[in-house]
Every structure is written in structure tokens, then in C-alpha cells.
Amino acid sequence: MNQRNEIAKTKESGIKRASNLKTAIPAVDIYENENEIILHADMPGVVKEAVSVNIDNGTLSLSGVRTLEKKGDPKWEEFGNVEFIRSFSVPQTIDIERVEAELMDGVLKLCLPKSEAAKPRQIEIKTA
């Protein structure tokens, strides 16, 4: 009497996340000139200690965790504790040693200088 198809019974056993923290993708602005690449990412409410910036093998990953203290009875909450996470491919020509990061007013500013070898050079033609 109770005939259920196998398909209807199977639950998907996806990999569960370790923490229940929501993730969000921060808005970024990316600028480039011949010396460096500049990246600004909006991460309101994130403090310096909670940000991690990693460059590995041509991939730049940003992560910022925001934890706000709970106060009182939430009547209306459009934002909460969240992890801002985003990754980018960066060209191999970035000089990793000289990368600088600054966090101010909830905006993470990254400066990625290009290595000397990558800067555009005029190639002189010698007359033989």
C-alpha cells in the first residue's frame, strides 16, 4: 500500500557547512594603472583582526568576518553577522612582497604593485 519510489525517499546528503555563518559577496572596485592594481572592498562592521587576505598561485582571496554584539530585542534586522568572502585571479606579475592592505571605515583597500619586469617597456630598435 505504501509504495514510494526510491527517488522520492532519497535525501540529498550534501556536505554541511562547518559553521552557520552566512556568507556575502562584498562589492568591489578594481582600478589598474601601469604600476599597480588597486582594489577597494566594502566590508562594513569588520575589524582588522577579522580580515584575512591571501595570495596564492595567482589567486587573491579576501575574507572578513563581521560579528556584531547582540543588543536588546531585534525588531527589524536587514543585516547581521556575516562573512564577506570573495576571490579573484591576479596576474602572475604582481609583486607579492610589496602588497599593502588597509582597513578604514569598513572599506578594505588593497594595493598590489606590479613587479618591475612586468611594467611596459619601450623596445628600442637598433639599426644594424
Place this chain on the structure above:
Amino acid sequence: MFIRIGDMDNVFGAMDLLRNKMDQFLDDFDKSYDYGSGLSFISSGPRTALYEEKDAFEIRVEVPGIAKEDLNITLQGNYLEITGSRTIDAPEGYKVHRSERGTRSFSRNFTLPDGIDAEKVEAALRDGILYLKLPKSEVARPKQIAIG
């Protein structure tokens, strides 16, 4: 006209499956959402949150990259309005690859429940979030009533 038990069961089985799928779908949707150009995700402006404590309200607004001078908070009676504008901090002469943050003026307003003590409102801007503390006036605080 009698529906077979087996058929009804199949219908409910399908509905169950649909509901589970929808739950998962909505779960995933909630987990990761695009903040996009932060100031205009919600069409009316930056994200806000309102908390109520026994003797004060706290309003928080997400305003990354905005300095104190660019914000304008006015309280008229119990109508609170927060406006501001963000100037673009793009360096000159660079090629723009991506520009998601946007540069915009925004405005959010609230009508608060009665009984805010306008004299004692405090505002603080920290790490790109504006914290507004609005103490309740005497009238609005909860009071215990003793039975005589």
C-alpha cells in the same frame, strides 16, 4: 469516484519532495547573497537594523566608506531621517576594471514609536556602521504596576 490510497500517497510523496527541495533552495539562497553595490541593495538605501532595549532603541545602518561629515541625521518628533552621500574615492588616471560600489546619495527614514527623548540621542560611527542610540522618554519605559 473513490481515489485509491496508493494514488493519494504518491501525490503527497511528490509534495514532500517538492517542499524539501524548496527548503534547500531557500536555505542556499539565504546562505550566500550578493551584497552588490551596498548602498542600493534595498531600493530605499543602505541596510538598517533596529533593536529595542528596556530603556532605549538602537538603530544601526551600514554605511561603509562614509565619513562623519557626509552624514546627516535629523530627528523631528518621532520621525528620524538619515541621509548621506558617498564620494567616489577612485584614484585618478587609472583604468577601471570593476565598479560595483557605486557612488550615491542615500536616504532612509523611520517613524519611531512614541516616546523618544530627543535631547539624549547619541550617534557613533565605527568601522563603517552607524550606531544610533535613542533613549526612551520616561513615559515610554515599562513600569511595574503594584496591586494595592
